[in-house]
Amino acid sequence: MELFKKILIGITFYLIFSILFILFFNKIMIFDHNIFFIINSISNPFLDSFFIFITYLGSSVFWILMILLFWMRKQKKVSIYLIFAFIIDSISSIFLKWLFVRPRPYECLSNLKVLGFEIDIGPSFPSAHTQRAFSGATILSSIYKKFRITFFILAFLVGLSRIYIGMHYPIDTLIGMINGILFGLISLTFPTKKIQKKLEKI
Numbered sequence: 001m002e003l004f005k006k007i008l009i010g011i012t013f014y015l016i017f018s019i020l021f022i023l024f025f026n027k028i029m030i031f032d033h034n035i036f037f038i039i040n041s042i043s044n045p046f047l048d049s050f051f052i053f054i055t056y057l058g059s060s061v062f063w064i065l066m067i068l069l070f071w072m073r074k075q076k077k078v079s080i081y082l083i084f085a086f087i088i089d090s091i092s093s094i095f096l097k098w099l100f101v102r103p104r105p106y107e108c109l110s111n112l113k114v115l116g117f118e119i120d121i122g123p124s125f126p127s128a129h130t131q132r133a134f135s136g137a138t139i140l141s142s143i144y145k146k147f148r149i150t151f152f153i154l155a156f157l158v159g160l161s162r163i164y165i166g167m168h169y170p171i172d173t174l175i176g177m178i179n180g181i182l183f184g185l186i187s188l189t190f191p192t193k194k195i196q197k198k199l200e201k202i
Contacts, residue, residue, distance in 0.1 A: 003188055010182040017178065028171065035170045036105060039163045040113050051161035052115055058129030058158040060090075063136060078143055085135040085187040092179060093131055097123035106166050114166035127168045127176035133158035134180025135187065142188055155180070 021028060056062055063086055071079040102125035106114045137155035141148035159173035168176075 003185060007182065007185045007189075010178070010185060014178055014182065032169050032171045033109075036109075036163055037112070039160070039170070040105070040166055042164065043113065047164070048115055051157075051164045054154075054157045055116065055129060055161040055165055055167075057154060058127075058131075058133040058162075060086075060128075060132070063132050066136065078139070081139045081143075081187050081190075082136060084190050085139055085184055086132070088183045088187060089128065089131050089135050089180070092183065093126060093128040093176075096126055096175075096179075097128075100125045102169075102172070104167060105169060112166050113164075116165050116167070120167050124168055125172045125175065126179060127159065127162050127172040129162055130155070130159040130168070130173045130176030131180040131183070134177050135184035136180075138181050138184025139187060 063082065067079050067082045067086065070076070070082065101123045104120065104124040105112055106119070133155040134152075137151035141151045144151075155177070159177055162168040162173050162176075163170055
């Protein structure tokens with residue numbers, strides 16, 4: 001029951017944010033661009049290398065490897081939750097990206113810093129890396145409660161890295177964070193015990 005309350009709170013927060021976003025769209029967009037340039041303009045060799053590394057903790061490859069790792073370590077329940085979250089994250093992020101079709105910062109802004117071994121393509125909104133990081137953190141923190149703060153700090157750093165390396169705006173990562181937490185909580189309601197037992201026998 002506690003889990004459903006958290007989901008309800010998440011949905012309520014999402015709706016409130018959506019209403020505020022529509023009402024104050026222009027002001028939010030200006031604020032979004034200003035915060036982007038403040039974070040993206042920071043130049044430091046250590047932070048450059050750090051955030052290039054951290055950003056991959058939100059990649060599809062990383063979370064697929066995490067799913068396989070937990071499965072091989074006989075922690076199949078964790079893998080199952082992460083699989084559900086990964087599927088929901090992938091479908092929702094693709095849908096939202098092509099619904100809003102927001103250009104990435106490097107496509108429409110000048111004087112910005114772009115880092116990384118590869119340039120992400122496709123629409124910017126929301127940040128799928130941030131979404132995966134927060135859904136994963138939500139699931140793992142519910143199971144490994146001692147490391148809850150660590151999981152969410154890492155997820156936050158993934159979101160920050162997306163702005164720092166020039167791939168996303170702050171709003172992209174904020175919505176990715178909200179989506180990730182919400183979808184992580186939803187994923188924890190699945191699968192049913194019957195499905196778990198069948199999969200854990202594999």
